[in-house]
Amino acid sequence: MATVSKRLLLTDFVSSNKIDQIPSNYIRPLSQRPNLDRVFHDSIPLINLNHLHGPNRGHVIYQIGQACRDYGFFQVKNHQVPEYIITNMLQTAKQFFNLPEHERLKSYSDDPNKTTRLSTSFNVRTEKVANWRDFLRLHCHPVDDYVNEWPNNPSLFRDHVSEYCRSVRGLALELIGAISESLGLDEGYISEQLGKHGQHMALNYYPTCPQPDLTYGLPGHTDHNLITILLQDDVPGLQVLRNGHWVAVDPVPNTFIINIGDQIQVISNDKYKSVLHRAVVNYDKERMSIPTFYCPSPDAIIGPAPELVTDDEPAVYRRFTYAEYFDKFWNRGLSSENCLDLFMAT
Numbered sequence: 184m185a186t187v188s189k190r191l192l193l194t195d196f197v198s199s200n201k202i203d204q205i206p207s208n209y210i211r212p213l214s215q216r217p218n219l220d221r222v223f224h225d226s227i228p229l230i231n232l233n234h235l236h237g238p239n240r241g242h243v244i245y246q247i248g249q250a251c252r253d254y255g256f257f258q259v260k261n262h263q264v265p266e267y268i269i270t271n272m273l274q275t276a277k278q279f280f281n282l283p284e285h286e287r288l289k290s291y292s293d294d295p296n297k298t299t300r301l302s303t304s305f306n307v308r309t310e311k312v313a314n315w316r317d318f319l320r321l322h323c324h325p326v327d328d329y330v331n332e333w334p335n336n337p338s339l340f341r342d343h344v345s346e347y348c349r350s351v352r353g354l355a356l357e358l359i360g361a362i363s364e365s366l367g368l369d370e371g372y373i374s375e376q377l378g379k380h381g382q383h384m385a386l387n388y389y390p391t392c393p394q395p396d397l398t399y400g401l402p403g404h405t406d407h408n409l410i411t412i413l414l415q416d417d418v419p420g421l422q423v424l425r426n427g428h429w430v431a432v433d434p435v436p437n438t439f440i441i442n443i444g445d446q447i448q449v450i451s452n453d454k455y456k457s458v459l460h461r462a463v464v465n466y467d468k469e470r471m472s473i474p475t476f477y478c479p480s481p482d483a484i485i486g487p488a489p490e491l492v493t494d495d496e497p498a499v500y501r502r503f504t505y506a507e508y509f510d511k512f513w514n515r516g517l518s519s520e521n522c523l524d525l526f527m528a529t
């Protein structure tokens with residue numbers, strides 16, 4: 184059996200060794216494997232945001248509310264993020280992961296508290312089984328506070344990524360307003376709970392994998408933030424849990440995938456669920472995905488919206504700061520046991 188990689192990053196282990204078996208530290212126990220032949224192929228709602236402003240707003244809000252309640256996931260088209268910005272973002276991400284090892288390693292850190300860092304798997308300090316992924320994680324709001332710590336190779340990295348961040352933030356704010364309204368709250372309610380707001384992103388690179396049945400890019404997890412806006416290339420890998428079955432969500436060009444994170448589940452007092460999802464890897468295709476994690480700022484206090492707490496539906500969660508939640512999320516590791524369980528009302 185292959186042994187543990189001596190390289191810091193998976194990218195370099197895979198490209199420098201002709202492997203036909205994955206190292207033992209990537210192998211999941213039998214009961215936790217992806218069972219790829221039992222995965223369903225289905226779609227999630229596709230919502231056209233063209234009419235978000237205008238006489239049909241009510242209908243779009245209704246569709247968004249229904250998707251949040253029933254799926255926790257939806258796709259959007261006509262989202263107003265220009266195609267060239269998306270193309271530049273994907274290209275920049277590919278160029279970054281194609282840089283020589285010593286160039287990429289300038290950004291390496293295994294400390295989850297660093298605001299810019301390249302790392303591998305999920306949390307190499309705490310996890311027992313590794314994941315088939317490298318990732319570059321960036322904080323990106325306000326952009327000017329962070330852009331100078333981002334990589335500057337490829338040379339247009341900062342330009343292209345900051346342009347993408349600003350544009351996607353516009354979409355995030357539209358969606359947060361719509362989700363707020365869909366809960367019967369004021370359009371601005373959720374946005375006002377987020378302090379100065381936060382925005383992080385990951386550039387996920389999943390190399391080809393000789394044994395995709397034994398491991399994950401990311402195992403089943405919920406997202407700890409408010410909402411996630413996922414951009415992916417044209418290679419499948421995302422799977423969503425629906426009615427107890429894993430469903431593969433194959434990429435649709437020019438759309439983003441949106442999912443509800445734990446903080447919306449809290450604010451909605453469990454009306455909307457933060458749904459388990461995972462990324463699997465492919466035998467012969469590498470994959471890139473670029474999630475934007477829109478979130479409260481660390482000092483923001485999050486709790487169920489008072490308007491959604493009644494005698495019949497008492498508060499499910501206590502109030503907490505987002506900093507407290509973020510810390511628990513990274514130190515617990517990805518697991519299907521929800522981090523939210525630690526924040527229940529007593």
Ligand code: OGA
Binds near residue numbers: 401421460462473
């Ligand atoms: C994540 C995530 C899915 C993917 O980064 O939280 O769920 O398809 N990514 O990469």
Ligand code: NI
Binds near residue numbers: 404406460
């Ligand atoms: Ni996720």
